[in-house]
Amino acid sequence: MRKSLLAMAALMGVATLPAHAWRVKVDEQTFANIGFSTMIRGTYEGKRKTNEKSRANFKVQLFNITASGQVNKLVYFGMNLEGTRAIKDKYCDEIEDGEPKCTERTSEPFGVRVRDAFIGLKFADELRVQAGLQRVPFSRASLTSTYALLVPTSYAGQGLGPGVNPLNVQTNIDVSPRDAGVVVWGNVAEGMLKYYLAVTDGATIGSSTDDSLAYTLRLQFTPTMLGFKPETGYTVSDTYLGKQNVLSIGAGYRVVGRNGRDTKMWTVDALYEQKFGDIVPNLQVGYISVKDANGTSDLDLSHIYAQGQLLYDQVVGFGKPALAVKFEQNKRKASGTDPKNTRVGVWAHYYIKGQAAKVSLGVDSVNLNSAAKANVSGGGKNFTDVTLQFQVQF
Template sequence: MKIWYKNLDKRAKSPADGSWHQNVFDVGEVELKFEGQVTPLFQFYAELPTNGADGNTTIDEAAINLAFAKEFQVLAGEIRKSFTRAQLSSSYSYLTPQGYWLDPQKALKTIRTPWDPKKNNQDSGLMVHGDLLDGMFRYRVGVYNEHRDTGGKFWDGTGWANVGQTPNTKANDLKNFEWNARIEFTPTMLGFKPESAATITSKVADTYLGAKDVLTIGLGYHTATHTPKARILGNDVGDLKRKGWTVDAMFEKKFGNVVPNLQIGYISLDKTHFYRNFTTGTVKKGDTDVWYVTGQLLFDQCVWLGKPAIAFRYENITGDGQWTDGTILKKDLTAETFGLAFNYYIKGQAARISVGFDHTKYDDALKHYLKAGNKEDSITDWYLYLQSKF
């Protein structure tokens, strides 16, 4: 269960567009989760969240896992995508509770995430996964539904537009597959414990709160065709065949009563969108780079009711794109976010209170685009967050 109070910064400069702070109480999520097994081979799990005060219940994840051995298992259903660590991490373990890839102005659109934003971290598919050499190496290789659509895939300098002649055309949707593959390494010979991939869900956590010393280095690969062949500004521009790779590392080790946690990651994606090049007058295929660093310092002793910690997060998202007013030309669609959270773990992640803020600043072409639309390019949101698991 996730309960929020948020003090939201103003999003625009005029009253008609929202030039005031907002105070919002919200039930962010109430989730029913269960897992079990019919036999040691035939396992299952499901997560059914009710999101927001509207009470809409969805199937977040639901799958059957065939556990042939720790070295080889098959997971099928609505499952996590096996590309980045972020996609495999449980949101109940986030160091800063608002999570990854913040975009309060919704200005990044299709370049914000390296996966289908409608599906968040997961989709229907099949993944083989397992641990090798007692967990020193882990692997996850998954094949998923491949979604092709034209909605909001073209940056024309004034915002995101649909491509093709009909909005949200889905020609050749689900024609092929999306592929995601990930391998991880832990130097177990140095005393670090592996984050097993041979589990029912095959998920990981952003922190283990000092329960074990962890050092994980991960590499991932992704490929998918995510638009049909398109026609923009009278020209046939083909489709977008997105390919990407990522490298990341996670370190957490207990030193006496102090548990430092540090994570860093980089994601490179090509052909994430189309954009208009005002220098040449052509439509080009754009790439996106994402990198982040996050961490936490936990005091592993009770102070009054729980264990205090301070966490931070910095992330930078940059995609190809241009903006011009006819006089000046700005390149790159850039957003960077810094967040700080004071976490208080009363009973681990089962009873947690967090207070913090996230500051997002848009730069380069995105900054000028927002200013031209009378919108804020620098936003700071504060929050109080209560979390419970039972």
């Protein structure tokens, strides 16, 4: 069964398909794999504003029900439902005086929203077409599941001022890296080269605004002639936990029409992971640049990161220990101000059964420059968080 599920992962592009999903089988060609995933998190949060106090919070960080399968060898499908909770966040849509205009919104408590829903046609390994709501094939960050991140609290520019984090503008300053449309993608030369071509709505999810379409191109190269295994699925992962040696180099470009002006984004990234005996080192770097964010002239954003992990690939007690670190920096340049925040995270992971059962303990330290502190209502502060997280996938 595990081989068939891994084959399905390659077909569907699900990087973290659980090894024990429930399979509903109609016949040899028609089946679906049903999965369940969740994250439970407790965090001691440092003071983020001058008038705030430190606090401890417990929450269900993520809750997902997934289905993936095929109707026949040509037609496949995928679906991801995510539980929602009553949380407040910022939604930035219109531009006012050269700045994104943000309003606070509250999600529906105890609801469910569709995160992914698509239908695909696999004509060949080199040519597949997916239509629906799916991840934007722009950067490694946008193609990586939260369940497969080395530092699950990373890419966290939200709350540090509108537009600081360029990941928020992949669908126009929305925190979701999803967009609705059509993606043509495939693997050439048995995965040595992977390509994506996407035409999507480009409108912020949850917004009634309907602007120009978004166009995305991503290329990813793996030197398979050196013995490295390609990442042939639609999505990717921060780590493969020593199950395959990976060296992937990617580049992406995205244009989104907004407010009568194009927002242009480009990125470069690379992942290296190789098993040496019982030790599995991992290194990933990336850079994202956004020009005229949200269709605003001279509102430019950038994000740079470097991260790594050392995994001891032997069971100690009842799991495999690993240590991960990450550095990331978000910058914004507009109207003579340059907000910048820098985050350093150190996380210890205990992989009880890979990503399917994992306990993580991490410390994140965030530093804001004076412009970023002034960009936070009430006055921002440097802060440090300590997080304990449990993760399960089935």
